[in-house]
Amino acid sequence: DAKTTQPTSMDCAEGRAANLPCNHSTISGNEYVYWYRQIHSQGPQYIIHGLKNNETNEMASLIITEDRKSSTLILPHATLRDTAVYYCIVPPPYSGGGADGLTFGKGTHLIIQP
């Protein structure tokens, strides 16, 4: 997997936009960036993924730089329930027949302050 680097922790005020950065400078041309999050004592939850264009869904927006070496996950109006560990991963192109699984690093612990 392409290596990713994320800050260990971040704080954000409730109601404000939370911007979570991720560096993936070794990403190759056909590798997607995926974001997951894990709320305490729950399983990881898929958020969003993208290749090179910005993406938005009901949970978040993903901004990928033009050189694809970094990205930012944006939670537009953070709530207390968004407090979680956020993982940015760059898995090999889909290999569903293989046994690679997903490799999660340490992620960013996002704390939403009331």
Add this chain to the structure above:
Amino acid sequence: DVKVTQSSRYLVKRTGEKVFLECVQDMDHENMFWYRQDPGLGLRLIYFSYDVKMKEKGDIPEGYSVSREKKERFSLILESASTNQTSMYLCASIQMGTNIQYFGAGTRLSVL
């Protein structure tokens, strides 16, 4: 919504017991995974299955086995539980053609 259901949230077992962790998914996914998650070590893949009765070892299969008799159900078996298998166990299935994995809520297993 895709649902991956793990049979227990919390389990307490004794050393030497045989332990079954059950996982069911409702989206007809071919591929399913079992991971364990420990503080400081992240997620580690135990076993993977890409079809009924098909399985492959992940990174840490020692002490575990799996069973996939039906497409929707993937079971993790601890043949003789040991204290170093105390962990959070996570089951997942994958949406074909993507790396979108859907996880269950997890089973926190304590082996005493």
